[in-house]
C-alpha cells in the first residue's frame with residue numbers, strides 16, 4: 001500500500017473520509033484546524049462529501065448531529081476549548097446517541113502553545129460516558145478514526161478521538177486502507193432524539209447500562225497493549241497516547257525493561273490495569289494532560305501495598321506537556337550529555353502583530369481617544385489583536401474566552417468603568433459576540449464595542465469569517481444598535497486623528513455604540529496575491 | 532555517507548522564514564530512501580514572527596518520540612543566528628550547527644551582532660553562511676531557507692539528487708523563475724559550506 005506523509009490532524013481527516021464520511025464541520029482553532037483544512041482541500045478535488053467551516057463549535061456540533069440523525073456519517077472537529085462551547089449538545093448527544101456514525105475529534109493543547117488554558121478532553125468523554133480513542137502515532141490516528149465510526153454505529157454512541165498538539169502537528173507516514181461508501185439516508189427514531197424527560201430518562205439509563213460493554217471493548221482492544229516482563233517485578237509503567245512514545249524512546253533498548261501497559265482507549269481497560277498492578281511493586285503513570293488514569297488508580301486512599309507515582313506524586317509535571325527528558329528522569333535514567341549555552345541567555349522572541357497590521361492602527365487611535373480618561377478599560381478577546389497586550393501598544397487588559405469582551409464590557413460599565421470598551425475580531429464576534437451585543441443593545445449599555453473586521457480568521461491561518469463586511473453591519477443593526485451609533489473607520493496611519501475623533505464621539509454618547517474598523521489582514525492579502 | 536542510518540535535526544528560524552519548506556524537502560527525500568520519518572512542527576500563534584522550530588527525525592528503524600530528546604540532535608539547521616543558539620542544548624556533543632549569519636531583528640533586545648557571530652564561531656564544527664547575500668545572488672531574497680538546506684546537504688544522510696528532486700516538486704508549481712532561484716540557492720549554499 002502507498003505511504004503518505006500526513007500531519008496527525010490529516011490522518012484523522014483521511015480516516016474519516018475512508019470510513020465513508022458524508023459531512024464534516026468545524027470551527028478553526030489550533031491545533032485542530034488542519035483536520036478541516038485537509039477535508040476542505042480533498043472535498044474540492046473529489047466532491048464526495050461536504051467539508052464546511054461553521055460559525056462556532058456548538059453550531060458545528062449540531063450540524064454534524066443532524067447528519068448523524070439522517071443516518072449518515074459525520075465528523076466534528078475542534079480544539080479543546082471548543083468543546084466547552086459545544087458542551088451543551090455534546091452532553092445531550094450521549095443520550096440521543098448516534099444514528100449514522102458520529103465522531104468528535106478534539107485536539108488538546110498542553111503547554112498552551114496557542115491557547116488560553118490547558119484542559120484534558122478525556123474528562124469530557126468520561127463526563128458524557130462515551131468512548132474515547134487516544135492515538136499515539138499517525139497510523140493509529142488513521143486506524144482509530146475508522147474504528148471510531150464503526151463503534152459509533154455498532155453501539156449507537158458518539159465517539160471521541162483525543163489528540164494533542166504534538167501529534168496534531170507532527171508529520172509521519174501513514175498506510176491508508178480501502179475507502180468505504182457513505183451510508184444511505186435512514187432516519188433516527190424520534191423517541192431517541194426527542195429528549196423530553198420521559199424519553200431522556202430511558203436514554204440516560206441506556207448509556208449507563210452500556211458502560212460495562214464499553215469497558216469490555218476497551219479490555220479487548222488491540223490498541224491497548226500489555227507487555228509483562230515477569231523478571232522485573234519492581235517497576236511497571238502505564239503510558240497513554242504520546243506519553244507511550246516518550247517511555248519507549250527512553251526504554252526501547254533497555255536490558256531490563258519494566259512491564260509496560262499502553263492505554264489508548266477509554267473507559268480505562270480495567271482488566272489490563274489489574275494485571276499490571278498485580279505484577280509489580282511500583283506503578284508509574286505517564287499521560288499527556290491531566291492525571292486521569294493516575295487519579296482513577298489512586299482513588300482517595302491509593303492502592304494498598306503498591307507505590308503509585310506520576311503527576312500527582314510530583315515525578316512528572318502537572319502542567320505543560322511531557323517531553324522525552326521529563327519521562328527520562330521519571331524512569332530514573334541520567335540525562336544525556338548536551339551542549340551548554342554557558343552564561344548566554346538568548347533573548348525571547350514572542351509572537352507579535354505583523355508590521356503594518358490594521359489592528360495596530362486601531363489600537364493607536366484607541367489609545368489616543370482614551371488619553372485623559374482615568375477610569376477607562378479596554379476589554380479584549382481572542383485573535384491576532386490579543387497581541388495588542390504587548391508593548392509598544394499595551395492597549396488591552398483582558399482576554400478570557402471567545403466573545404467574553406462584550407459581556408465583560410457591559411458588566412464593567414455597570415460596575416463604574418467609563419469609558420468601557422470592548423475590542424473583538426470579526427470571526428470572534430460571529431462566534432459568540434452577537435448574543436452578548438443583543439443584551440447590551442437591549443439595555444442600551446453605556447459602552448463602545450470596536451469590531452476589527454480584517455475579513456478573515458487571521459490568528460488560526462486565514463479561514464473564512466462569516467460576520468464580515470456588509471453582513472456584519474446588518475447584524476449590528478439587526479440586534480438593535482441605533483444606526484447613528486454604528487460607525488465605520490479605516491484603520492490606516494494617515495487617519496489616526498480622524499479615527500481617534502470618531503472613537504471620542506462614541507465614548508461621549510451615553511449608550512451603546514459600535515465602531516467597525518475595516519481593513520484586510522496583510523497575510524490574507526498576500527495569500528490572495530499568490531493565488 | 533554515514534553508515535548509521537539515523538539523523539535527528541532541529542530546524543530553527545523565525546515565523547515566516549520558511550523552515551517548513553526545508554522540512555518538506557527532507558521528509559520526502561527520506562521517504563524516497565525508505566526511511567521512517569517524524570517531524571514535529573509549530574503552527575499557530577508563534578508563526579506570527581515568533582521563534583519557531585521543527586524537530587525532524589529520520590531513521591531506518593521505528594521512531595518513537597515526535598520530539599528529539601535534549602542531547603540527541605545530530606544537527607541544528609537554522610535560518611537565523613540567534614535562533615541557532617536557542618536550541619543548543621538539544622545538540623549531542625559531536626553534533627553540528629549549520630546556520631545563517633543574517634540576523635532577523637524584530638525584538639528590541641536583539642544581541643550585538645559581532646558577539647553573536649563570535650559565539651557561533653566558537654561552537655566546534657559550526658558552519659556559518661551568509662544566506663542573505665547568497666539568496667540575492669541566486670535571484671530571490673526569499674530563498675534563504677534553500678541556501679541553508681544546500682549548506683547542510685553534505686551533512687545530511689540523504690542523497691543530493693533526492694533533495695534536488697523534491698525542491699523541484701515543491702517549487703515547480705510556483706513558476707520557472709522561483710524554481711531556478713531555489714536550485715541556484717541550493718547550489719550556492721552547498722558551495723559556501725565548503726563543498
Ligand SMILES: Cc1ncc(C[n+]2csc(CCOP(=O)(O)OP(=O)(O)O)c2C)c(N)n1
Pocket residue numbers: 027028029030057079081082085115116382383384385402424425426427428429452454456457458459460465
Ligand atoms: C472556543 C474557541 N474556539 C477557537 C479558538 C481559536 N481561536 C483563537 S482566536 C480565533 C479567531 C480569531 O479571528 P478574529 O476574531 O477574526 O481575529 P483575527 O485573528 O482575525 O484578528 C480563533 C478561532 C479559541 N481560542 N476558542
Ligand code: SF4
Pocket residue numbers: 352353354356357358359384454458459521522523524579
Ligand atoms: S496575520 Fe493579519 S491580523 Fe494577524 S497580525 Fe498579521 S496582519 Fe495582523
